[in-house]
Amino acid sequence: MSVKIEASEGGMPHDTMLGIGVVGALVCLYIVYLNSLMSTEVFAFFGGLAAVIALWWGTDSIKTLCSYGLGTGVPSAGMISLGSGVIAFLFASKLAGISPLLVPIGCIFIAAIIGAILGFISDKVLNMNIPVMTRMIAELTIVGSLTMLGFTAMVSGSFIFTDLIAGSVSFLGMEVTSYAASVIGGCVLATIFMLGAIAIQHPFNACLGPNESWDRTQMCALECGFLSMLVVAIMSVAFLSLFAVVISFAISVILWGWSYSEYIKLSKRDAFAWLDSKPIREVGGE
Amino acid sequence: MSALGGGAAGGEGINPTASLIALVIVLVAVAVVFVVYPAALVPLIGVIIGGVLISFGVHFVPVGGAPAAMGQAPGIATGVAMLAAGGGLAGLFGGAWAAEFGIAISLAAGAIGGGLLMAITCLMVNVVYVYAMGIPAASGKVDKDPITGDTFPAYKSQGTEGHGLPFISYVGGVLGGLFGGMGGTLIYYELLQVYEEALPSFLGTTEGMTTLAVSLAGIFAVGMFLVAAVLTAYNITGTIEGPHDPKFKRWPRAVIGSSAASAVCGLFAILLVVI
Amino acid sequence: MEEILFGIGISALAGALATVAGAAEDTESDIGSQGDPNSQVQLAPQMGYVHRIYNKAVSGEPPAYGLWVALAAGVAWALMAIQFNAILALVIGSAVAVFVQGVYATTAYLGRTASLAKFEQPVYIDILKSVTSVTMAHAFVAIFATVTMCFLMIEALGHPFPLPLMGIVWGIALGAAGSATGNPFYGKERQYQNYPFGAGLPISASGDIVRYAEAGERSSIDNGWFTSKGAGPASGICFGLIVFFELWRTILFEPFAAGWGAVIAGVVIIIVFMVIDRYVETWARNTYGPYNTEEAAPEEEAAA
Numbered sequence: 001m002s003v004k005i006e007a008s009e010g011g012m013p014h015d016t017m018l019g020i021g022v023v024g025a026l027v028c029l030y031i032v033y034l035n036s037l038m039s040t041e042v043f044a045f046f047g048g049l050a051a052v053i054a055l056w057w058g059t060d061s062i063k064t065l066c067s068y069g070l071g072t073g074v075p076s077a078g079m080i081s082l083g084s085g086v087i088a089f090l091f092a093s094k095l096a097g098i099s100p101l102l103v104p105i106g107c108i109f110i111a112a113i114i115g116a117i118l119g120f121i122s123d124k125v126l127n128m129n130i131p132v133m134t135r136m137i138a139e140l141t142i143v144g145s146l147t148m149l150g151f152t153a154m155v156s157g158s159f160i161f162t163d164l165i166a167g168s169v170s171f172l173g174m175e176v177t178s179y180a181a182s183v184i185g186g187c188v189l190a191t192i193f194m195l196g197a198i199a200i201q202h203p204f205n206a207c208l209g210p211n212e213s214w215d216r217t218q219m220c221a222l223e224c225g226f227l228s229m230l231v232v233a234i235m236s237v238a239f240l241s242l243f244a245v246v247i248s249f250a251i252s253v254i255l256w257g258w259s260y261s262e263y264i265k266l267s268k269r270d271a272f273a274w275l276d277s278k279p280i281r282e283v284g285g286e
Numbered sequence: 287m288s289a290l291g292g293g294a295a296g297g298e299g300i301n302p303t304a305s306l307i308a309l310v311i312v313l314v315a316v317a318v319v320f321v322v323y324p325a326a327l328v329p330l331i332g333v334i335i336g337g338v339l340i341s342f343g344v345h346f347v348p349v350g351g352a353p354a355a356m357g358q359a360p361g362i363a364t365g366v367a368m369l370a371a372g373g374g375l376a377g378l379f380g381g382a383w384a385a386e387f388g389i390a391i392s393l394a395a396g397a398i399g400g401g402l403l404m405a406i407t408c409l410m411v412n413v414v415y416v417y418a419m420g421i422p423a424a425s426g427k428v429d430k431d432p433i434t435g436d437t438f439p440a441y442k443s444q445g446t447e448g449h450g451l452p453f454i455s456y457v458g459g460v461l462g463g464l465f466g467g468m469g470g471t472l473i474y475y476e477l478l479q480v481y482e483e484a485l486p487s488f489l490g491t492t493e494g495m496t497t498l499a500v501s502l503a504g505i506f507a508v509g510m511f512l513v514a515a516v517l518t519a520y521n522i523t524g525t526i527e528g529p530h531d532p533k534f535k536r537w538p539r540a541v542i543g544s545s546a547a548s549a550v551c552g553l554f555a556i557l558l559v560v561i
Numbered sequence: 562m563e564e565i566l567f568g569i570g571i572s573a574l575a576g577a578l579a580t581v582a583g584a585a586e587d588t589e590s591d592i593g594s595q596g597d598p599n600s601q602v603q604l605a606p607q608m609g610y611v612h613r614i615y616n617k618a619v620s621g622e623p624p625a626y627g628l629w630v631a632l633a634a635g636v637a638w639a640l641m642a643i644q645f646n647a648i649l650a651l652v653i654g655s656a657v658a659v660f661v662q663g664v665y666a667t668t669a670y671l672g673r674t675a676s677l678a679k680f681e682q683p684v685y686i687d688i689l690k691s692v693t694s695v696t697m698a699h700a701f702v703a704i705f706a707t708v709t710m711c712f713l714m715i716e717a718l719g720h721p722f723p724l725p726l727m728g729i730v731w732g733i734a735l736g737a738a739g740s741a742t743g744n745p746f747y748g749k750e751r752q753y754q755n756y757p758f759g760a761g762l763p764i765s766a767s768g769d770i771v772r773y774a775e776a777g778e779r780s781s782i783d784n785g786w787f788t789s790k791g792a793g794p795a796s797g798i799c800f801g802l803i804v805f806f807e808l809w810r811t812i813l814f815e816p817f818a819a820g821w822g823a824v825i826a827g828v829v830i831i832i833v834f835m836v837i838d839r840y841v842e843t844w845a846r847n848t849y850g851p852y853n854t855e856e857a858a859p860e861e862e863a864a865a
Binding site: 351352353354355356357358362363364365368369371372373375376378379380382383384385387388391394395398399401402403405406407408409410411412413414415416417418419420421422423434436440441442443444445446447448449450451452453456457460496497500501504505508 | 621623720744748791820849852853
């Protein structure tokens with residue numbers, strides 16, 4: 001039913017968050033290249049950090065967009081974000097054929113093109129007439145593609161198309177290359193897709209209400225991101241060495257634990273009262 | 287879906303300039319594929335038609351959103367994009383299974399898969415309304431069912447806009463499932479053809495290639511399905527009763543929008559094999 | 562022949578798993594107040610009705626279950642890739658997914674409730690401790706049954722999709738079937754139990770949810786107790802029928818008419834369901850009758 005959606009004022013300006021989101025995610029993604037430079041896999045978790053930074057920024061984009069009232073729930077914005085993001089991401093991963101360094105930058109550009117067209121369609125063709133729509137859908141598509149890129153890098157240590165389609169199976173003690181055992185062949189992408197689609201919309205959806213506050217929503221975004229990192233780390237056992245998996249897992253657990261306890265503290269701060277095993281407190285006194 | 291609902295925008299009518307631009311986007315996408323990779327021209331057109339089918343189909347699906355859960359409005363009590371996705375993806379399951387039999391059977395199987403999910407779901411919605419809650423079906427938007435001729439005003443309980451699924455909404459749900467399942471399967475099938483043809487030359491082998499092509503086509507189909515379904519949900523601002531709802535007349539602009547969206551998405555999905 | 566019998570057996574098993582999954586899914590979402598009825602839990606404090614009901618606003622059930630099942634499938638796939646036993650992998654995958662579900666549930670309850678501070682709705686952390694574990698238990702049943710069903714479809718019936726993609730497809734379908742069938746029963750029948758049976762809820766009454774029980778205060782766990790007698794089994798039947806008929810018509814009739822047999826069988830099944838629906842609809846109209854008729858109006862006047 002029609003609960004008025006009130007996005008909190010204050011906090012960081014959206015443009016600053018956009019800047020932090022893009023630059024932070026790009027830096028983390030380029031750090032993942034250290035994997036191939038130093039022929040190791042331990043830097044995979046930086047992909048997850050890139051995704052978390054992107055999600056942190058995307059939460060604010062969703063908040064800006066959904067405060068206009070789309071007529072349908074917040075989750076749909078998450079679905080369109082990842083649905084278009086996965087296309088941009090897969091196309092960008094193929095750009096590695098030209099130059100591997102092109103992938104993260106190319107991903108942002110292609111996502112911006114797809115997102116701007118989708119935003120234009122919803123704003124003008126579908127007559128939604130929401131001023132920020134084109135820009136926010138474009139931003140959400142970029143966030144969606146960066147999330148896919150980041151978590152894919154975390155699960156496999158690479159986001160180059162040829163690496164994503166080649167997996168290896170040990171058969172009678174021998175390593176055999178198998179396309180079916182790869183990131184794309186096994187369609188681990190589908191899991192990452194849903195992880196991103198829920199993580200991007202959950203913070204604002206969970207915290208909306210008259211007393212929504214910027215820092216609590218953003219902490220929830222970090223919490224969702226780190227939780228997703230945690231399970232991506234578990235899934236990476238199929239692709240990475242045990243050492244790299246343990247590093248990813250340990251970092252995810254620590255960061256998730258920190259963000260979860262911070263989120264509970266902030267909820268306690270914002271809550272009207274924090275009661276344990278108490279009866280309903282009728283408004284207006286007993 | 288959530289606590290959000292009211293205050294939606296979405297005026298009536300078509301914006302001619304924007305629609306023209308959308309059609310130009312479609313043409314540009316087709317032209318690019320024609321120049322760069324002519325073999326994929328037919329698949330791209332298939333993908334565009336698939337997007338159009340999904341978008342058109344979603345308009346049929348009777349979704350009441352949050353008020354439907356309290357028997358305050360007719361329709362199915364869930365989100366329109368996701369209900370359509372449920373039906374469409376179940377269709378994709380059937381269509382992908384039948385892909386080896388060729389395009390006609392694959393599309394038919396996809397359509398039936400989506401229609402079957404919607405037929406059973408809509409039936410169970412009515413069963414719960416009638417036998418568990420004692421509420422007969424009544425539409426809020428029309429006084430008379432266009433198919434059966436049932437009248438509704440007397441069957442609407444006080445203070446509500448109607449409830450349950452009248453027969454016209456039921457038929458709409460099944461049609462929506464049919465269109466959605468067929469559209470999703472068409473996108474999947476066409477992309478599968480492209481990848482099965484292009485990947486062996488790229489990889490230099492066919493070993494395990496089918497799994498790869500299926501996964502790629504599958505995840506793209508899911509992504510494009512959600513894009514088309516969400517755009518359509520925006521078009522009808524979240525709720526619709528079925529083909530008899532006045533909002534149904536908004537379908538042309540969703541079809542234009544979705545054709546442009548799936549043209550762009552399909553373009554990138556196909557160019558994947560070129561670079 | 563033997564192959565077809567095997568296929569029918571698998572269809573029946575998958576249908577049975579789907580039935581369990583559907584029933585558990587709907588009960589889980591009703592205990593947590595997920596999906597559309599959630600709007601009333603959210604609205605009640607704004608109308609002055611402070612309550613002790615869980616507020617699990619993760620998202621609609623279809624995307625949420627899309628994630629839980631795809632996640633269980635993804636983890637199970639990864640573990641099977643490093644040679645884990647399939648059953649063990651499915652159990653561990655479901656357990657990981659349930660952990661994520663539980664965390665999302667708690668953040669949703671804390672977030673939504675803390676944001677309602679203006680309306681003096683307190684956070685009851687005992688609810689968080691007692692109800693979260695119950696929803697997680699139901700979610701485990703739903704997720705494990707669905708992901709096992711997906712595994713069977715791939716391994717036993719030879720569907721080409723990889724496990725995580727299959728998880729996304731059937732997870733969203735599970736959420737769609739469960740929320741469509743189950744939401745009205747919880748939303749109208751349970752949340753507004755004190756309003757007359759056999760009628761929709763007047764829009765003006767929105768937010769006035771039942772907050773007290775026969776004795777003491779209504780707990781969300783009682784909602785599961787209530788809906789598991791109506792909406793839960795109905796959702797189970799719904800999802801079970803979907804899965805069973807989808808597989809059954811394909812396995813039994815695909816060999817006929819070069820594949821068209823399955824399509825024709827599907828059309829026939831759809832028409833049969835359509836006829837049943839029409840019967841249910843007319844039965845309700847004839848048996849319950851209209852709410853107010855021309856004949857009833859003068860009678861009331863005479864009585865007055």
